[in-house]
Amino acid sequence: MSEANEPEGYLSAHLEEALTEDARVAEPGLRVEVAGAQVVVSGTVSDAERKEAVAEVLADLVGDRALVDRTEVAGSGPPPQEQV
Amino acid sequence: MTGAPHGGAGGLRIAAVGDIHVGAAGTDLVELWADLDSHADVLLLAGDLTKRGTLREAEVVAAAAATVPVPVVAVLGNHDVHSGQEAEVVDALQRAGVTVLEGTGCTLELAGACVGIAGVKGFGGGFPGSSCADFGEPEMKAFVHAARASSSALAGALASLDADVVVALLHYAPCQGTLVGEPEGIHAFLGCYQLGEVVDAAGADLAIHGHAHAGTRRAATEGGVPTFNVARPVLGAPYTVLHLDPVRCRERRHGATVR
Numbered sequence: 001m002s003e004a005n006e007p008e009g010y011l012s013a014h015l016e017e018a019l020t021e022d023a024r025v026a027e028p029g030l031r032v033e034v035a036g037a038q039v040v041v042s043g044t045v046s047d048a049e050r051k052e053a054v055a056e057v058l059a060d061l062v063g064d065r066a067l068v069d070r071t072e073v074a075g076s077g078p079p080p081q082e083q084v
Numbered sequence: 085m086t087g088a089p090h091g092g093a094g095g096l097r098i099a100a101v102g103d104i105h106v107g108a109a110g111t112d113l114v115e116l117w118a119d120l121d122s123h124a125d126v127l128l129l130a131g132d133l134t135k136r137g138t139l140r141e142a143e144v145v146a147a148a149a150a151t152v153p154v155p156v157v158a159v160l161g162n163h164d165v166h167s168g169q170e171a172e173v174v175d176a177l178q179r180a181g182v183t184v185l186e187g188t189g190c191t192l193e194l195a196g197a198c199v200g201i202a203g204v205k206g207f208g209g210g211f212p213g214s215s216c217a218d219f220g221e222p223e224m225k226a227f228v229h230a231a232r233a234s235s236s237a238l239a240g241a242l243a244s245l246d247a248d249v250v251v252a253l254l255h256y257a258p259c260q261g262t263l264v265g266e267p268e269g270i271h272a273f274l275g276c277y278q279l280g281e282v283v284d285a286a287g288a289d290l291a292i293h294g295h296a297h298a299g300t301r302r303a304a305t306e307g308g309v310p311t312f313n314v315a316r317p318v319l320g321a322p323y324t325v326l327h328l329d330p331v332r333c334r335e336r337r338h339g340a341t342v343r
Contacts, residue, residue, distance in 0.1 A: 023135075023136060026105070026135045026136050026163065026166075027105070029297035029298060029317065043297065043298070043317075044297055044316075044317030046104065046105040046106070046107070046135070046316070047107070047111075047112070049107070049109060050105075050107070074104075074316045074317055074320075075316070075317075075319065075320030075321055076112065076116055076321065076322055077320050077321045078321060079099065079123060079319075079321045079322065079323050079324055079325050080301070080319060080320075080321055080324045080325070081324070081325050081327065082301070082302060082312065082324060082325070082326050082327065083327050084289065084290050084310050084326050084327060084328045
């Protein structure tokens with residue numbers, strides 16, 4: 001269980017675990033850095049709905065810290081080509 | 085883009101993607117896969133097809149896969165087994181026409197060649213210099229046993245194939261090169277060298293995996309087998325297309341002309 005006043009490293013780990021385990025997000029590839037009054041989350045989520053859910057899940061856990069959402073939605077660009 | 089696509093008559097085009105993490109609400113992939121036959125001969129799905137491995141999510145994936153105008157072959161990933169409904173997930177995919185591999189192989193006639201695909205989810209365990217050993221606590225032994233069992237299953241699947249082109253389809257990584265970009269501390273949870281060993285021993289033409297969202301698109305096993313991390317976050321696209329020359333693959337394997 002995360003506490004907003006716990007050491008930054010532990011809070012970072014707890015927040016990453018929450019993003020993996022919460023059914024609204026379920027994204028283990030996201031990274032959370034806690035630095036002072038700021039929490040920065042980054043990585044790629046599968047769709048826009050899950051990007052919104054990241055903010056919802058973290059909002060309940062970061063206390064008074066400001067949340068900076070640097071997550072990106074998985075790309076839909078042209079398929080890259082590779083010669084094997 | 086790495087090198088020029090082979091293209092032209094006789095070229096084999098393999099579309100591949102993993103880590104699409106489809107939720108119950110739907111997916112944009114129905115539209116993005118609709119014209120896949122103009123780009124590729126087959127679609128390989130490298131696991132983590134669902135968000136939490138529920139039947140409902142699998143049905144959404146299955147509905148999308150059913151619209152794909154080329155054969156679809158898949159392995160499951162760790163997300164797909166999270167809810168303990170993997171049998172239902174597999175059944176939903178199979179009913180949609182998807183061939184689901186787990187320690188098994190299949191062959192397809194594509195681009196004038198027999199293409200063999202051996203698939204397994206795989207597991208973690210680590211790579212030379214930071215691999216786990218069968219020692220100590222029962223939990224650690226169980227972790228290592230799972231990696232070794234998965235690799236043995238892949239070896240059996242590869243050995244069962246008699247094909248011009250041999251592809252190893254995995255969720256976990258068989259080499260460390262495609263994990264570059266991920267924190268080194270989690271590499272042991274993203275793949276294991278034993279998978280690479282069996283890919284090399286079988287002389288596969290390529291290996292495909294997902295799981296490492298922040299990894300690198302292309303590298304090679306210790307034995308030099310081209311290996312592609314096709315996790316959608318790595319691709320930035322709904323799939324990649326890998327171009328092979330089946331004549332060269334067959335000549336390398338059999339020393340004969342492709343049939």
